[in-house]
């Protein structure tokens with residue numbers, strides 16, 4: 001469901017989005033007027049306001065994922081793909097929010113990183129599995145990305161971009177054909193150009209908090225999420241280039257480690273490691289090493 005509060009009058013207008021383009025046009029104009037007068041004063045929190053519907057978000061994510069697939073080297077190892085998708089499916093079952101068509105793919109890159117596209121697609125770098133020392137650390141990274149999607153952070157970023165006039169082309173595409181292919185293409189173009197890919201610090205903190213809950217509900221030990229961040233911190237000292245990409249799209253792990261440490265202290269229990277993790281990692285270490293992610 002869209003992230004509108006139950007008492008939000010615009011929700012009822014938005015639910016009729018399939019009615020006709022004219023209605024949608026006026027609805028969006030009203031929404032823009034409401035927001036330009038309300039959002040800046042803090043009366044309408046960004047988090048509860050979205051110009052992007054769940055269906056649009058899914059269409060945008062599909063388009064962006066098709067573009068990402070052309071640029072990213074996907075790991076062609078079915079066993080590893082299945083292992084990661086199985087972990088992902090368990091996390092998705094524990095996640096709240098709209099029923100997005102989540103997908104999990106592994107990029108054949110050595111850097112420790114992962115990213116989520118709007119409405120479902122999640123990419124994990126092979127470097128995460130190779131650097132992790134137990135399964136709960138991999139589950140922690142994936143849970144953080146699932147939380148970004150479940151909490152609709154991309155819809156929030158797109159809405160902010162539209163309101164900040166960065167996405168006027170996107171807004172006109174949405175007005176033009178009720179969020180069809182043109183809008184998805186325009187938004188995906190903005191996303192893959194990095195304009196909206198970076199989440200706010202608040203989004204990151206929320207993804208940690210919600211992700212921790214998701215991974216625990218799905219049966220993993222919450223300490224894994226903290227351990228991977230600590231691993232990133234030590235990598236930053238010994239091999240800075242391997243974490244550069246992560247730092248370009250995430251806040252410094254130190255901030256997140258501090259935020260998580262207290263929450264994790266009461267999050268013991270659950271699965272830490274499995275034979276599947278150990279055999280997958282051993283299998284990857286025997287293959288040709290992953291390549292370095294190309295810099296733009």
Ligand SMILES: [Zn+2]
Pocket residue numbers: 144148199204207250
């Ligand atoms: Zn994040």
